[in-house]
Amino acid sequence: MSITSTLTDGRVAGRAADSEFVRRLKRRRTNETVFICLGLAATSIGLIALAALMIDLAASGYPRLTADFFTNFPSRRAGQAGILSAWVGSLLVISVTAFIGVPLGVAAGIYLEEYAPKNIWTNIIEINVSNLAGVPSIVFGLLALGLFVYGFGTGRSIFTAGLTLALLILPIIIVATREAIRAVPWSLREAAYGVGATKWQVTQDHVLPAAVPGVLTGVIIGISRALGETAPLVTIGALSFIAFLPPSPVSADFPFISFAWLFEGFTVLPIQAFNWVSRPGDDFQSNAAAAGLVLMAITLVLNGVAIYFRYRLRKKLQW
Amino acid sequence: MNTHTAPTMSSATIGAAGEMLAGRPKITAKNVNVYYGEKQALFDVSVNIPEKSVTSFIGPSGCGKSTFLRCFNRMNDTIPTCRVTGDIEIDNADIYERGLDVVQLRARVGMVFQKPNPFPKSIYDNIAYGPRIHGLARSKTDLDQIVESSLKKAGLFEEVKDRLHESGTGLSGGQQQRLCIARAIAVGPEVILMDEPCSALDPIATARIEELIDHLKENFTIIIVTHSMQQAARVSQRTAFFHLGVLVEEGVTQMIFTNPRDRRTQDYITGRFG
Numbered sequence: 078m079s080i081t082s083t084l085t086d087g088r089v090a091g092r093a094a095d096s097e098f099v100r101r102l103k104r105r106r107t108n109e110t111v112f113i114c115l116g117l118a119a120t121s122i123g124l125i126a127l128a129a130l131m132i133d134l135a136a137s138g139y140p141r142l143t144a145d146f147f148t149n150f151p152s153r154r155a156g157q158a159g160i161l162s163a164w165v166g167s168l169l170v171i172s173v174t175a176f177i178g179v180p181l182g183v184a185a186g187i188y189l190e191e192y193a194p195k196n197i198w199t200n201i202i203e204i205n206v207s208n209l210a211g212v213p214s215i216v217f218g219l220l221a222l223g224l225f226v227y228g229f230g231t232g233r234s235i236f237t238a239g240l241t242l243a244l245l246i247l248p249i250i251i252v253a254t255r256e257a258i259r260a261v262p263w264s265l266r267e268a269a270y271g272v273g274a275t276k277w278q279v280t281q282d283h284v285l286p287a288a289v290p291g292v293l294t295g296v297i298i299g300i301s302r303a304l305g306e307t308a309p310l311v312t313i314g315a316l317s318f319i320a321f322l323p324p325s326p327v328s329a330d331f332p333f334i335s336f337a338w339l340f341e342g343f344t345v346l347p348i349q350a351f352n353w354v355s356r357p358g359d360d361f362q363s364n365a366a367a368a369g370l371v372l373m374a375i376t377l378v379l380n381g382v383a384i385y386f387r388y389r390l391r392k393k394l395q396w
Numbered sequence: 397m398n399t400h401t402a403p404t405m406s407s408a409t410i411g412a413a414g415e416m417l418a419g420r421p422k423i424t425a426k427n428v429n430v431y432y433g434e435k436q437a438l439f440d441v442s443v444n445i446p447e448k449s450v451t452s453f454i455g456p457s458g459c460g461k462s463t464f465l466r467c468f469n470r471m472n473d474t475i476p477t478c479r480v481t482g483d484i485e486i487d488n489a490d491i492y493e494r495g496l497d498v499v500q501l502r503a504r505v506g507m508v509f510q511k512p513n514p515f516p517k518s519i520y521d522n523i524a525y526g527p528r529i530h531g532l533a534r535s536k537t538d539l540d541q542i543v544e545s546s547l548k549k550a551g552l553f554e555e556v557k558d559r560l561h562e563s564g565t566g567l568s569g570g571q572q573q574r575l576c577i578a579r580a581i582a583v584g585p586e587v588i589l590m591d592e593p594c595s596a597l598d599p600i601a602t603a604r605i606e607e608l609i610d611h612l613k614e615n616f617t618i619i620i621v622t623h624s625m626q627q628a629a630r631v632s633q634r635t636a637f638f639h640l641g642v643l644v645e646e647g648v649t650q651m652i653f654t655n656p657r658d659r660r661t662q663d664y665i666t667g668r669f670g
Binding site: 194195262264265266267268269270271272273274275278282283286287 | 469471474476499500501502503506507508509511513514515516525526529530576579580582583
C-alpha cells in the first residue's frame with residue numbers, strides 16, 4: 078500500500094482518494110517550483126541592476142581615482158578637480174549626525190519601549206515616529222531652514238547640516254531600537270528583576286547589551302541614508318563650489334580643541350557629484366562617477382565597521 | 397528528614413509535624429485577590445507559609461498557583477495590567493506597603509523560574525551580579541567567596557570550578573537551573589520561590605534539584621509550584637491545592653495526598669481531572 082492511502086485513512090481510503098491526493102500533490106509541487114522561480118527572478122533583477130550600476134560607475138569613474146582626486150579642491154578644469162572639500166565635508170557632517178542622532182534615537186527608543194506607560198498617547202507617538210521615518214527628506218530640509226538657519230541662527234553650516242540629518246535618521250534609529258529591545262526575551266528581564274535589579278539596572282546591564290546588535294543595524298541604515306542625502310542639505314544652503322577646508326578641530330595651542338569647524342560652510346559628496354553631473358562634457362561626468370564610487374566606498378566601510386562590531390557583540394552574547 | 401520515608405510517617409508524627417510547621421509562619425497571606433485587567437485570577441486566598449520548610453502549590457494549569465507565587469516577590473508588578481489586593485506579610489511586615497522598595501523585597505525573596513534563564517554572561521558573573529548591585533562584597537576576595545559558597549550550596553561547584561569564566565548558557569539544562577538557584581542564593585535571601593523549576597529538565601536533573609531543595613530548606617523558606625504531584629509529595633512538608641483561582645485545601649503534604657478533605661482535591665490527586 079502506498080503512503081497516500083495511509084494518509085487519507087479513516088476518511089475515504091481507496092484508489093479514488095489516492096489519485097485525487099496524487100493530483101493535488103502534483104499541483105502543490107508545481108506551485109512551489111513556480112514560487113522558487115519567481116523569487117529567484119526577483120532577486121536577480123535587484124542584483125543585476127546593482128551590478129550594472131557599479132560596473133558603469135567603475136568604468137567611467139575608476140581612471141579618475143588618483144591620489145590627486147582626493148587631495149584637490151574642485152576646479153573649473155575637470156582634470157584638476159578633486160573631492161577634498163566634499164569628502165571632508167561628508168565625514169564631518171556625518172560625525173555630527175551620528176553624535177547627535179544616535180544617542181537621542183537610542184534614548185527615545187529605550188524610553189518608549191521600557192518606560193512609557195502603555196496608553197493612547199504612547200500609541201499616538203509610536204504611529205507618528207513610524208510616519209516620520211517615511212517623510213520625504215526635503216521636508217526635513219525645509220524645517221531645518223526655518224528652524225535652525227533662520228530661527229536659531231546656526232547658519233548654513235556643518236552644524237546645521239548635522240542637526241538636519243540627525244532629525245532625518247532619528248525615527249529610523251528609534252524604530253530599530255524599539256524592535257531590538259522588544260526582541261530581548263522577557264525571561265532575561267525576569268532573571269534580573271528576580272535578584273533585585275532596578276528597572277534601569279535591568280535595562281542597562283541586560284536588555285541593552287542584548288539589544289545592541291539590533292540597534293547597530295538601525296544605526297547602519299540611518300547613517301547610510303544620511304550619507305547619501307542631497308535635497309535637505311541643498312535646502313539649508315550647502316555650497317556647491319568650495320575651495321577651502323574648515324579649520325582643524327585640533328590645534329597646537331591651548332585649549333587644543335576647537336569647534337570653529339562646526340560653523341563653517343561645507344559641501345558633501347552627493348552634492349559635489351550632482352554639481353559635476355549637471356555640467357556638459359564627458360570629463361565632468363567621469364568626475365561625478367568617481368565621486369559616486371568614493372561615496373559608495375565610504376558607505377561600505379562605515380557599514381563594514383558596524384557589521385564587524387555587531388558580529389563581535391553577537392559572539393559575546395551566548396544564549 | 398529523608399524525602400522517601402516521609403509518606404510512611406505515622407499519623408501521630410504527622411499531627412506533631414503539622415502543628416510545629418504551622419506554629420511559626422514566615423509568610424502570611426490574607427484575602428489575596430489578583431486581577432489581570434478585568435479578569436480575576438485569584439479569589440480571597442489566605443495561607444500561612446511556615447519558616448525553613450518546603451511548601452508546594454499544586455493544581456491544574458491556569459489555576460492561579462504561579463500567579464500567587466509571584467505575589468510574594470511582587471514580580472506581578474512588572475505586568476502593567478496586574479492588580480493585587482489583600483495582605484501579604486513576611487515576618488509580620490506588609491510587603492505591599494506604600495513606600496516599600498520592591499528591590500529590597502526581592503533581595504529577601506529570591507526566585508527560580510520555569511525555564512532556566514542564566515544571564516548570557518560567565519558562570520561567575522551570573523552569580524556575582526546580585527551581590528554586585530546590592531554591594532554585598534567589599535573586595536574581590538569577598539565576591540569570590542560568595543560565588544564559591546553559592547555554587548557549593550547549589551551543588552554545582554565541583555562541576556564548574558574549572559570553568560567559572562565560561563558562559564553560563566553553555567551548561568546543561570539541569571546545571572543551568574542549579575546555576576539559577578546559586579544566583580538566587582548569592583543575594584542572601586530568606587525565602588526562595590520556585591516556579592516549576594524542573595518542568596524543563598530530565599528525570600536525573602530533576603532528582604538532583606529535588607535533593608538540593610531538601611538541603612536548602614535547612615536555611616531557606618521555600619515555596620515551589622509544581623505540576624508533578626509526585627514531586628510535591630517528595631519535596632514538600634505542606635501542600636496547597638488550587639483550582640480555578642481558589643485555594644481549595646492546604647495542609648500537611650501527607651494529609652493532602654492520603655486523606656484530602658475536599659472532593660476536588662481528591663479528584664485531582666487521583667487523576668480524575670487536571
